[in-house]
Amino acid sequence: MHFTEPVYRNPYWPTFPLIQITQGCTHNKCKFCTMYKGVPFRMQPLEWIEEDLREICAIQPHAKTIQLLSANPMALSYDRLMPRLELIKRYLPELEHMYTATRVTDISNKSVEQLRDLREVGLNEISLGVESGDDWTLRRINKGYTSQDILEQCHKLEEAGIAYWMTFLNGVAGREHSHDHAVNSAKVFNQCRPMLVGTGGLTLFEGTPLLDEARRGEFTPLTERELMEELKTFVELLTCDCEFNTHHTSSMNLSGPFLPRKQQILESLQYGIGHFDMDEMARRRQSKRTL
Numbered sequence: 408m409h410f411t412e413p414v415y416r417n418p419y420w421p422t423f424p425l426i427q428i429t430q431g432c433t434h435n436k437c438k439f440c441t442m443y444k445g446v447p448f449r450m451q452p453l454e455w456i457e458e459d460l461r462e463i464c465a466i467q468p469h470a471k472t473i474q475l476l477s478a479n480p481m482a483l484s485y486d487r488l489m490p491r492l493e494l495i496k497r498y499l500p501e502l503e504h505m506y507t508a509t510r511v512t513d514i515s516n517k518s519v520e521q522l523r524d525l526r527e528v529g530l531n532e533i534s535l536g537v538e539s540g541d542d543w544t545l546r547r548i549n550k551g552y553t554s555q556d557i558l559e560q561c562h563k564l565e566e567a568g569i570a571y572w573m574t575f576l577n578g579v580a581g582r583e584h585s586h587d588h589a590v591n592s593a594k595v596f597n598q599c600r601p602m603l604v605g606t607g608g609l610t611l612f613e614g615t616p617l618l619d620e621a622r623r624g625e626f627t628p629l630t631e632r633e634l635m636e637e638l639k640t641f642v643e644l645l646t647c648d649c650e651f652n653t654h655h656t657s658s659m660n661l662s663g664p665f666l667p668r669k670q671q672i673l674e675s676l677q678y679g680i681g682h683f684d685m686d687e688m689a690r691r692r693q694s695k696r697t698l
């Protein structure tokens with residue numbers, strides 16, 4: 408298989424088979440991310456994809472799902488992406504789901520009709536690392552798009568019938584903008600129809616500009632308690648009829664259908680704010696090595 412390190416796949420999707428369509432990330436400038444530092448973006452040659460498909464077919468010729476890697480395969484233009492998806496479908500005709508992560512900006516160069524075509528070949532579920540719906544925060548972390556872009560591109564996905572996940576990055580605005588980040592993210596997410604909203608807490612990794620800023624006193628990270636309070640504000644305001652999951656250091660199980668469990672999620676967060684061992688959660692966060 409032609410994989411380039413690091414191989415990151417969404418653990419909530421079936422983790423086999425995986426196939427690399429692109430290498431690295433076209434953007435590579437988010438201030439909290441070191442995932443693909445030093446890995447240049449590259450489109451995987453069709454011959455390599457075909458060789459990988461032969462290997463997959465030898466093990467799992469009846470595969471129903473496949474995850475496309477790396478950070479954002481949808482950065483490819485429609486004309487480049489479509490032949491790659493058609494090739495996958497030719498080798499794995501029983502495929503029902505192609506999953507991929509991608510950036511909001513990768514949708515913008517495709518029309519609704521083109522997105523519909525991609526869905527018909529099998530690309531029917533994507534994960535968008537939105538992180539925030541607050542424009543100040545999006546600029547601050549260098550995401551490379553605005554809240555208006557999020558709304559426009561998510562609405563195109565809805566029209567095309569492609570299901571999508573939206574992520575909220577708890578803590579990424581720092582202390583001063585925590586409230587605006589939570590409130591404005593909920594406002595933007597509420598105007599979309601994600602199949603799932605996922606949340607993760609910010610960890611400042613060595614080598615990230617955000618950690619350098621924190622060391623210079625230009626960014627104030629939230630404490631574990633403040634992270635939970637910010638998440639609670641976001642959840643209180645969120646009204647999406649979707650699934651919900653969170654990677655929280657407390658190991659609280661907050662996953663499942665969102666609206667029927669919203670009150671329970673809020674109560675769990677409130678309990679955590681009052682009772683959890685925040686030092687232990689901070690230790691767990693410090694031991695994390697990747698996003």
Ligand code: SF4
Pocket residue numbers: 432433434435436437440441442443478510536
């Ligand atoms: S967070 Fe995603 S879009 Fe941003 S640099 Fe990392 S991989 Fe690229």
